[in-house]
Amino acid sequence: MSAPRTPAEVVAELNDLTVWFPSPAGMVRAVDGVSLQVRRGETLGLVGESGSGKSTTGLALLRLVDPTSGSVRVAGQDVTRWSRRRLRALRRRVAMVFQDPQASLDPRRTIGASIAEPLVVHRLSDGRAARRRRVEELLDMVGLRGDLADRHPHELSGGQRQRVGIARALAGEPDLIVLDEPIASLDLSVQAQIMNLLRRLQRDLGLTYLFIAHDLAAVEHMSDRMAVMYLGRIVESGTPAQIWREPAHPYTAALLSAVPVADPQVERERRRIILSGDIPSPVDPPAGCRFRTRCPQARPECAETDPVLAEVDPDHRAACLFAGAAVRAMRSP
Amino acid sequence: MSEHVLAIEDLTVTIGTRRGPARAVAGVDWSVRPGETLALVGESGSGKSMSVLAATGLAPRSARVTGRVRLLGTELTELPEARRRRLRGRHVGFVFQDPMTSLNPVLTVGRQVAEAGEEHLGLTRRAARSRAVELLDLVGIPSAAQRVDAYPHQFSGGMRQRVVIAMALICEPDLLIADEPTTALDVTTQAQIVELVADLQRRLGTAVVWITHDLGVVAGIADTVAVMYAGRILEQGPVDAVFGAPSHPYTSALLAARPDPAAGGGDLVTIAGAPPNPLDLPPGCAFWPRCPVRGDARCEHELPPLVPVSAGHQVRTFYPRRVDEEAQ
Ligand SMILES: Nc1ncnc2c1ncn2[C@@H]1O[C@H](COP(=O)(O)OP(=O)(O)OP(=O)(O)O)[C@@H](O)[C@H]1O
Ligand SMILES: Nc1ncnc2c1ncn2[C@@H]1O[C@H](COP(=O)(O)OP(=O)(O)OP(=O)(O)O)[C@@H](O)[C@H]1O
Numbered sequence: 081m082s083a084p085r086t087p088a089e090v091v092a093e094l095n096d097l098t099v100w101f102p103s104p105a106g107m108v109r110a111v112d113g114v115s116l117q118v119r120r121g122e123t124l125g126l127v128g129e130s131g132s133g134k135s136t137t138g139l140a141l142l143r144l145v146d147p148t149s150g151s152v153r154v155a156g157q158d159v160t161r162w163s164r165r166r167l168r169a170l171r172r173r174v175a176m177v178f179q180d181p182q183a184s185l186d187p188r189r190t191i192g193a194s195i196a197e198p199l200v201v202h203r204l205s206d207g208r209a210a211r212r213r214r215v216e217e218l219l220d221m222v223g224l225r226g227d228l229a230d231r232h233p234h235e236l237s238g239g240q241r242q243r244v245g246i247a248r249a250l251a252g253e254p255d256l257i258v259l260d261e262p263i264a265s266l267d268l269s270v271q272a273q274i275m276n277l278l279r280r281l282q283r284d285l286g287l288t289y290l291f292i293a294h295d296l297a298a299v300e301h302m303s304d305r306m307a308v309m310y311l312g313r314i315v316e317s318g319t320p321a322q323i324w325r326e327p328a329h330p331y332t333a334a335l336l337s338a339v340p341v342a343d344p345q346v347e348r349e350r351r352r353i354i355l356s357g358d359i360p361s362p363v364d365p366p367a368g369c370r371f372r373t374r375c376p377q378a379r380p381e382c383a384e385t386d387p388v389l390a391e392v393d394p395d396h397r398a399a400c401l402f403a404g405a406a407v408r409a410m411r412s413p
Numbered sequence: 414m415s416e417h418v419l420a421i422e423d424l425t426v427t428i429g430t431r432r433g434p435a436r437a438v439a440g441v442d443w444s445v446r447p448g449e450t451l452a453l454v455g456e457s458g459s460g461k462s463m464s465v466l467a468a469t470g471l472a473p474r475s476a477r478v479t480g481r482v483r484l485l486g487t488e489l490t491e492l493p494e495a496r497r498r499r500l501r502g503r504h505v506g507f508v509f510q511d512p513m514t515s516l517n518p519v520l521t522v523g524r525q526v527a528e529a530g531e532e533h534l535g536l537t538r539r540a541a542r543s544r545a546v547e548l549l550d551l552v553g554i555p556s557a558a559q560r561v562d563a564y565p566h567q568f569s570g571g572m573r574q575r576v577v578i579a580m581a582l583i584c585e586p587d588l589l590i591a592d593e594p595t596t597a598l599d600v601t602t603q604a605q606i607v608e609l610v611a612d613l614q615r616r617l618g619t620a621v622v623w624i625t626h627d628l629g630v631v632a633g634i635a636d637t638v639a640v641m642y643a644g645r646i647l648e649q650g651p652v653d654a655v656f657g658a659p660s661h662p663y664t665s666a667l668l669a670a671r672p673d674p675a676a677g678g679g680d681l682v683t684i685a686g687a688p689p690n691p692l693d694l695p696p697g698c699a700f701w702p703r704c705p706v707r708g709d710a711r712c713e714h715e716l717p718p719l720v721p722v723s724a725g726h727q728v729r730t731f732y733p734r735r736v737d738e739e740a741q
């Protein structure tokens with residue numbers, strides 16, 4: 081594989097990571113061989129359907145789940161086997177913002193106390209007055225008034241709570257922020273506010289994001305590079321433009337064709353690739369290509385060979401035995 | 414012109430809460446004809462669900478409902494509850510966001526679909542069961558004859574929603590009310606369900622009221638659309654007119670707020686602030702505090718009327734032409 085043309089510092093990486101969870105039905109292969117690198121200052125987008133392993137991948141970067149095999153590296157250090165005590169330092173390097181701002185904030189604490197928590201844990205500001213100043217500065221960064229520090233989460237709207245979650249993530253000046261569905265629970269008009277805020281903060285503070293969402297248009301908008309997950313694997317990765325214009329994996333093509341567009345004329349004329357059936361169980365993924373049970377282009381070979389994520393164009397990869405050709409066949413009338 | 418399946422006029426719903434009355438729906442009018450799809454869009458709390466629940470007599474007990482509702486020509490608001498329930502059961506099917514609110518976890522899916530047929534059509538148990546298998550097949554449950562005895566937990570989210578659609582269809586309703594039926598589903602499953610409903614509608618001529626906040630879904634399914642905000646309709650009309658020439662600043666802003674992969678990655682258009690509290694609505698236009706056009710003091714203090722801007726296309730404003738130009 082070719083090295084990136086402008087070698088950028090890798091902030092965090094996963095190498096052949098697997099995360100399996102025991103369950104009554106057998107091992108749930110939530111993440112099953114994922115490698116990715118997040119480079120400083122970029123947004124890497126992770127998109128995929130429910131249960132494809134996006135959150136588990138994000139949690140692995142904070143070591144909030146234990147890898148079954150493979151490795152996790154953050155800021156050049158292999159943190160795969162770090163002890164609970166050492167992980168506290170990691171939690172400062174990598175912060176997370178969750179989908180449900182309601183659930184991620186303690187309802188009994190004031191907003192200010194929630195934002196100050198990382199400052200206390202990581203001993204970042206000395207004294208109450210300094211902490212209070214820093215909290216107000218953080219609130220200002222996310223576009224909230226400083227006096228909101230004394231309120232409780234239930235007094236805030238969903239969008240305001242999500243801004244608080246972002247302020248809290250910024251408190252430790254992390255190298256990487258994992259954003260797990262940060263806009264999914266918000267209203268449309270508020271989603272746009274949060275996406276603009278995240279982009280502005282990234283520009284101003286040089287932040288690095290892993291942006292997880294099932295909303296393809298949002299991931300396309302936010303990301304410098306993106307990866308599409310299916311059943312615990314990355315099936316395609318590349319720039320948003322590559323993936324939007326020339327998807328090389330049949331799953332990506334189907335996903336793109338299913339995204340509705342707010343234009344009645346486009347909708348009337350479009351040809352959807354309707355996938356049959358449901359995503360198979362991650363306890364017992366299909367042998368060979370994992371997508372073959374729903375792939376409109378599946379052939380006998382697909383049951384025998386598990387396709388690797390291979391380059392189809394510079395910086396554009398797909399895990400399909402017939403990458404490119406299969407999609408062309410699906411899209412031609 | 415064929416008669417409306419459901420027509421509501423000046424529907425108002427006020428809900429008593431501990432902190433005072435909340436005006437959930439205020440003076441809403443709309444109607445839907447056979448084979449037609451009306452989409453209700455708007456942000457959370459705008460009154461989409463409450464307007465259809467109140468229209469069909471399903472509002473919570475704490476709600477005070479006024480206005481007129483005609484289902485297939487019968488004025489529902491004047492009927493005793495028992496008759497209203499019978500009419501609803503016979504002519505209206507419901508599909509909600511979470512299929513488990515409609516499904517009983519301890520009954521087989523076949524039993525649940527069949528029960529609706531026994532109750533409302535008077536089918537025998539045997540006839541209802543075979544009709545259930547036909548319907549499960551119709552909504553795309555693979556090997557329906559074998560799976561009719563399965564329980565809801567043995568199905569995925571998308572399959573459960575198909576079962577709920579089968580339940581809603583067994584009486585061959587004249588009207589299907591679908592309240593965010595795909596919001597909890599993945600896009601590929603959403604595409605399957607949208608396709609399924611459109612196909613059934615073509616074959617059975619069902620009228621559909623589809624509630625969603627996804628403007629893309631609206632563009633794909635709707636004939637007409639009503640945009641709601643704080644309990645009122647701000648704009649409504651044929652989907653091509655409303656999306657092609659949005660005439661209310663709220664509609665224009667909503668359409669522009671979605672990232673558009675074709676348009677490149679600049680900043681998104683946003684609407685400052687958040688929707689108002691239903692316990693404390695402003696006296697004039699409820700959108701005034703967030704409105705980028707911001708009319709004048711009149712908008713702040715007086716409620717603008719819903720006025721026509723083109724055939725069947727109405728906008729709530731004092732200044733139809735001016736708003737129209739600003740929106741372009
Ligand atoms: N702690 C756990 N124990 C058992 N199974 C789990 C656990 N966490 C996740 N899983 C399973 O692992 C798979 C991947 O889950 P994950 O939450 O990573 O998916 P996701 O892509 O984030 O989905 P969503 O879009 O629904 O959030 C799913 O099948 C899930 O049920
Ligand atoms: N049972 C209830 N008791 C009190 N208030 C209610 C009740 N149900 C709804 N409301 C209020 O009525 C208003 C309209 O609610 P409704 O459920 O119709 O909104 P919606 O447009 O369907 O929103 P969503 O997209 O979140 O489903 C909201 O302000 C809501 O808080």
Ligand code: SF4
Pocket residue numbers: 329330331369370371372373375376377378379382387399400401402403406
């Ligand atoms: S390898 Fe075969 S089954 Fe898998 S995506 Fe490609 S064509 Fe489809």
Ligand SMILES: [Mg+2]
Pocket residue numbers: 134135136260
């Ligand atoms: Mg998740």
Ligand SMILES: [Mg+2]
Pocket residue numbers: 461462463592
């Ligand atoms: Mg609702």
